[in-house]
Amino acid sequence: MPKAMIVQETGGPEVLKAVNIKKPTDPKPGQVLLKHTAIGVNYLDIYYRNGIYTVPKYPMIPGMEGCGIVEAVGKGVNIPIGKKVIYATAQTGSYCEYRLINANHLVGVPESIPDDIAVAAFTKALTAHYMLFRAYSLRRGQTILVHAAAGGVGGLMTQMAKYAGAIVIGTVSSQEKAKAARQNGCDHVIIYTEQDFSQEVMRITDNVGVHVVYDGVGKDTFKKSIACVMERGLLVTTGQPSGSIPPFNILSIAQKSIYLTRPTLMIYTKDPREYMLSAIEVFTMIDKKVIKPKIFAKYPLEKAAEAHAAIESRKTIGSSILIP
Numbered sequence: 001m002p003k004a005m006i007v008q009e010t011g012g013p014e015v016l017k018a019v020n021i022k023k024p025t026d027p028k029p030g031q032v033l034l035k036h037t038a039i040g041v042n043y044l045d046i047y048y049r050n051g052i053y054t055v056p057k058y059p060m061i062p063g064m065e066g067c068g069i070v071e072a073v074g075k076g077v078n079i080p081i082g083k084k085v086i087y088a089t090a091q092t093g094s095y096c097e098y099r100l101i102n103a104n105h106l107v108g109v110p111e112s113i114p115d116d117i118a119v120a121a122f123t124k125a126l127t128a129h130y131m132l133f134r135a136y137s138l139r140r141g142q143t144i145l146v147h148a149a150a151g152g153v154g155g156l157m158t159q160m161a162k163y164a165g166a167i168v169i170g171t172v173s174s175q176e177k178a179k180a181a182r183q184n185g186c187d188h189v190i191i192y193t194e195q196d197f198s199q200e201v202m203r204i205t206d207n208v209g210v211h212v213v214y215d216g217v218g219k220d221t222f223k224k225s226i227a228c229v230m231e232r233g234l235l236v237t238t239g240q241p242s243g244s245i246p247p248f249n250i251l252s253i254a255q256k257s258i259y260l261t262r263p264t265l266m267i268y269t270k271d272p273r274e275y276m277l278s279a280i281e282v283f284t285m286i287d288k289k290v291i292k293p294k295i296f297a298k299y300p301l302e303k304a305a306e307a308h309a310a311i312e313s314r315k316t317i318g319s320s321i322l323i324p
Ligand SMILES: NC(=O)c1ccc[n+]([C@@H]2O[C@H](COP(=O)([O-])OP(=O)(O)OC[C@H]3O[C@@H](n4cnc5c(N)ncnc54)[C@H](OP(=O)(O)O)[C@@H]3O)[C@@H](O)[C@H]2O)c1
Pocket: 041, 042, 043, 044, 123, 124, 127, 148, 149, 150, 151, 152, 153, 154, 171, 172, 173, 174, 177, 215, 216, 217, 220, 237, 238, 239, 240, 241, 242, 243, 263, 264, 265, 266, 311, 312, 313, 314, 315, 316, 318, 319
């Protein structure tokens, strides 16, 4: 029987359990039966597992990203059997060998891009892309601050921003990650576990601040991130691995008239045309080597708990993926 990972209750990585499940069959109209070949691990999966985000019902199969081969299609679906496709969707359920999924979530993967690279990049690059170019309109010469610049999203965001001609200041927690952040293209790297990053940013920018801060760390960095934004600049809070941002005084952003947004990929990929266009841009950037997705580790599906533990302990550089 095919394997899946399930979660019955919130908790640490240990609540991820491997089970055998019945192979799904008979896709309904509009659905596809997909045989996964590679599965993306995203911080979102950790929020669902640890309870930062609520789960509609238990048991649940985590995961919102997968690459695979179409095995069967329901009525009204014109994707050929055998086609290699990928998806990033709000509906959890990718940590498994076979999945029934709505065809409108699926995007064809160019043959030139291997499955593991596609899944290491898709969600994270779509995220970096919409945050740089749709939540904001990044222009040549502008300066941005990217937290966790050696991470999955942070690494790809740095590479894209450099291609767009921006100046990138990256934060990381260790010397090893600082090296990776420089390889991603960061012009300045701050080891924020050793230095006060807001003071460093103000020093680097001659006390002006940056056009945009991308804060994917949350509780530990939020206040100081506000301090790094220039007058009328933008703070994009993207996630909270260090914990949820507590309530704050709105006047703290009034002093410099800064903008604040907390966007999600699902809203920016809701329109199927936008989703498709962004996917095409991401695949083009991979093909042209504008972005070079880095795979930190590939884990067998049943070792998903190890993948989560490595990400949460801040050991990872780049993306982690599961192989069913
Ligand atoms: N809003 C959206 O649409 C969207 C979509 C996808 C992802 N995201 C967000 O983007 C961020 C990056 O996601 P990712 O999957 O690429 O993960 P990741 O960056 O590969 O891993 C998270 C990184 O956060 C940093 N971090 C700082 N404090 C931490 C703590 N207490 N515990 C764990 N990590 C900590 C670590 O980098 P250092 O060791 O260098 O500090 C760690 O490597 C997350 O916040 C995620 O929620 C948002």
